[in-house]
Amino acid sequence: MPRLIRLAAAAALACASPALADPHPDASRVLSLGGAVTEIVHALGQQDRLVGRDTTSSFPPEVLALPDVGYVRALSSEGVLSVQPDLILSEEGAGPPETIALLQEAGIPFETIPEGHDAEGLARKVEAVAEALGVPDAAGPVIEEIRADLARVEQANAGGGQKKRVLFILSLQGGRVMAGGEGSGADAIIRLAGAENAVSGFQGYKPMTDEAVTAAAPDVILMMQRGDAQADSDHNASLAELAAMPALAVTPAVRDGAVVTMDGLLLLGFGPRTGAAALELHDAIYGAGS
Known part of the structure; x- marks a missing residue:
């Protein structure tokens, strides 16, 4: 049964539209808002394009050397603009709304990365970041590694017994x-x-x-x-x-x-x-x- 579930999830993902974000291959000053988004940028090998992060972005450790523009849900336009980004990648829920509106009015490309908690959702999240950065081919290896890790968890869970x-x-x-x-x-x-x-x-x-x-x-x-x-x-x-x-x-x-x-x-x-x-x-x- 677990194998059928994995195959169904993979089929659903394959049928989904790959265009999860507008591509910005020339963006060289990327601001990442959200710890998972920042981790994905690194996993895709695009960390040299980062010029700033939010407070929740603390892994890998080297991101701590980047300017911190504030908490992802309590941003100020001044803090964000201080790093002069030419692309903002953000997890869902960034705010407050008036700050996001000001940033969008300023003409800075702002891509919201979809949330996801399961294998399919995580894959979409990685694909969206890769698409936004203009490196869609880099998503595959990262997604495969995530799926391999989840397969190990599934194997560990296969022992049965009473769930705690x-x-x-x-x-x-x-x-x-x-x-x-x-x-x-x-x-x-x-x-x-x-x-x-x-x-x-x-x-x-x-x-x-x-x-x-x-x-x-x-x-x-x-x-x-x-x-x-x-x-x-x-x-x-x-x-x-x-x-x-x-x-x-x-x-x-x-x-x-x-x-x-x-x-x-x-x-x-x-x-x-x-x-x-x-x-x-x-x-x-x-x-x-x-």
Whole structure:
């Protein structure tokens, strides 16, 4: 069955229109907005064209030497224009809308790269970046590597057995659990890793009541770290801190000390490392070698 699913996905991708973005082969000053987009530019071998990045773009490490124009969803036109881009590649959701409108009015080519959490969506994302940069032929090897990584995850998931229930906690601000529900990136990576999202009934990321957290009864709690002290204080917590919260203290995850923390961009970026991220998460949930 998994092979049939892969073949169906490949067939659907082959039938899709390849023109996912307008080509800009002569663009030499490219600004990348979104960690996954920046990673894809590097994977395509086009990193020498980058002149700037957003705050979420932190991999590979060499991108940190590029000017940071701000958070992708809270951009200023001044910050973006300061790097004098002749092409902007952006993940979906960049903003605020008035800033994006000003940039487009300035005549700077602005290409929005489609979001995607599964094999087909990731392939479309890579193809869109390659198309925009005018190097469509470079997409193939990157997509094949992603598919090979996802195949390894699929093999790791083939062991069967009871799926563990994972609660992704985006933040604990104010003592309330902000969790990843259906349709979120957290939901997608949990499922890719062969586990089950412990929460359902809502879309995206929303706060949960204490009663709902306890009722979710997760086997594993998943959190992320971003490398920034302030951001990590909002998005990450120690086992002792989780155990101090009554709603979480009674869950199997906290009782068993089953708390997994991963790099935020690796976990939720959905770029070329997605398969590696899912495999790392699988091993953390079920134990390496299972």
